Amino acid sequence: MEALEQLKARVEAAVPGAQAEIVPNGSPANQPSLSLDCGHARTVAEFLRDDPDLRFDYASNVTGVDWPEKTIKEKIKVKKLVSGVEKEVEEVCERKTPAYLEAVYHLYSMARKHGPLILRLRTENRSDKVTLPSLTPVWRSCEFQEREIFDLYGIIFEGHTDLRRILMWPEFTDHPMRKDYVEPDDYEYEPTPHDDVLTRARQHYPGGTPA
Amino acid sequence: MIDEGLRTELSRQGVVTTTLQELYNWGRKSSLWPLQFGLACCAIEMIATSMARFDIARFGAEVFRPSPRQADLMIVAGTVTKKMAPQIVRLYNQMPEPKYVIAMGVCAISGGPFKEGYNVLKGIDRYIPVDVHIPGCPPRPEALLQALMTLQDKIDKQPLTGDNRPPHLDASAPGEFPIPAFGQHDLEPPNNPALWQPPPMTRAE
Numbered sequence: 016m017e018a019l020e021q022l023k024a025r026v027e028a029a030v031p032g033a034q035a036e037i038v039p040n041g042s043p044a045n046q047p048s049l050s051l052d053c054g055h056a057r058t059v060a061e062f063l064r065d066d067p068d069l070r071f072d073y074a075s076n077v078t079g080v081d082w083p084e085k086t087i088k089e090k091i092k093v094k095k096l097v098s099g100v101e102k103e104v105e106e107v108c109e110r111k112t113p114a115y116l117e118a119v120y121h122l123y124s125m126a127r128k129h130g131p132l133i134l135r136l137r138t139e140n141r142s143d144k145v146t147l148p149s150l151t152p153v154w155r156s157c158e159f160q161e162r163e164i165f166d167l168y169g170i171i172f173e174g175h176t177d178l179r180r181i182l183m184w185p186e187f188t189d190h191p192m193r194k195d196y197v198e199p200d201d202y203e204y205e206p207t208p209h210d211d212v213l214t215r216a217r218q219h220y221p222g223g224t225p226a
Numbered sequence: 227m228i229d230e231g232l233r234t235e236l237s238r239q240g241v242v243t244t245t246l247q248e249l250y251n252w253g254r255k256s257s258l259w260p261l262q263f264g265l266a267c268c269a270i271e272m273i274a275t276s277m278a279r280f281d282i283a284r285f286g287a288e289v290f291r292p293s294p295r296q297a298d299l300m301i302v303a304g305t306v307t308k309k310m311a312p313q314i315v316r317l318y319n320q321m322p323e324p325k326y327v328i329a330m331g332v333c334a335i336s337g338g339p340f341k342e343g344y345n346v347l348k349g350i351d352r353y354i355p356v357d358v359h360i361p362g363c364p365p366r367p368e369a370l371l372q373a374l375m376t377l378q379d380k381i382d383k384q385p386l387t388g389d390n391r392p393p394h395l396d397a398s399a400p401g402e403f404p405i406p407a408f409g410q411h412d413l414e415p416p417n418n419p420a421l422w423q424p425p426p427m428t429r430a431e
Contacts, residue, residue, distance in 0.1 A: 182345060183345065184408040185408075186408040186409065186410060188411065189411055191345070196344070198344050199411050199412035201348065204424075
């Protein structure tokens with residue numbers, strides 16, 4: 016398989032208007048991924064599947080990620096007047112990235128025996144604009160996994176033929192894999208409570224901390 | 227009641243004596259037909275128990291019935307998810323009396339490794355009465371046989387009259403248990419308070 020930069024350039028050339036962004040991965044796996052814009056994701060996916068050199072015919076895994084709001088601290092050199100003299104001063108600048116939900120697709124090619132290629136699709140936020148294009152029409156194997164993401168993260172996949180909850184019951188209103196999910200308060204005795212469980216243990220048994 | 231000494235003497239002479247209670251309980255304990263269903267990996271051990279090597283037929287419990295109407299014993303073998311719990315309670319309600327429940331494995335007892343999860347019931351005894359709990363993940367087939375023998379002992383000792391009589395001979399005992407409904411955040415109610423209460427905390431002095 017060609018390098019990701021090359022692939023990105025080819026994608027952008029093949030699909031007019033498409034924007035891809037390489038997301039680096041700092042972990043030891045060093046597996047960078049390609050973040051696509053939602054408007055063209057479907058066409059890009061079809062290109063990746065049908066291009067004779069790429070032939071990504073197998074979506075092995077689809078999963079979701081909930082990214083909370085992040086504060087990124089950056090040091091920026093700014094020119095400032097310090098006691099009448101203009102000087103370069105380092106300033107710490109805080110930047111906030113908005114919270115969003117993400118669907119991650121792992122693609123392989125059975126025909127060309129290469130992969131994985133990792134695609135990312137991001138929602139605008141995690142409250143009301145949580146719609147992403149479904150890739151189920153491109154890869155049939157995404158069907159259940161996109162349903163699972165819909166169930167556990169609340170991403171709505173546009174173009175999915177059968178978007179229902181798959182693990183929880185239809186009356187359920189929460190999304191359990193989101194970071195802000197509050198589980199039902201049904202704590203009972205734990206022999207070795209710790210962390211969050213210890214906090215709950217103290218709430219439920221105020222008479223004394225469990226031994 | 228017949229004197230125990232006289233009884234052994236009579237049996238030595240070839241006269242067998244019994245009581246209605248013994249005969250009735252012997253019949254019940256010797257043909258416990260389990261309901262044929264499994265929920266997770268424990269079911270594999272349950273199947274192994276029913277096969278030739280462990281052979282649950284030795285205890286008269288090999289007739290796994292596909293219908294709750296014909297079953298005496300419910301072996302809850304595996305993780306009970308909250309989505310599955312109402313169906314389990316419904317199946318239990320559909321079984322005719324006398325009926326018994328074995329909770330097989332840590333998941334059926336308490337939720338096991340999934341206890342802190344959002345989707346798993348923290349023990350089936352929140353909704354239906356359990357006669358025998360078997361710990362293990364999953365329990366060995368021997369453990370299931372042990373549970374069956376324990377249950378047989380329990381049936382053997384059940385008096386037909388008096389306060390300790392089994393629920394099927396007690397008209398005031400509840401025959402059905404309420405089926406939990408799917409709520410917006412959890413099952414409603416999260417447990418049957420008549421059957422189960424959160425354990426109180428006791429401190430070792």
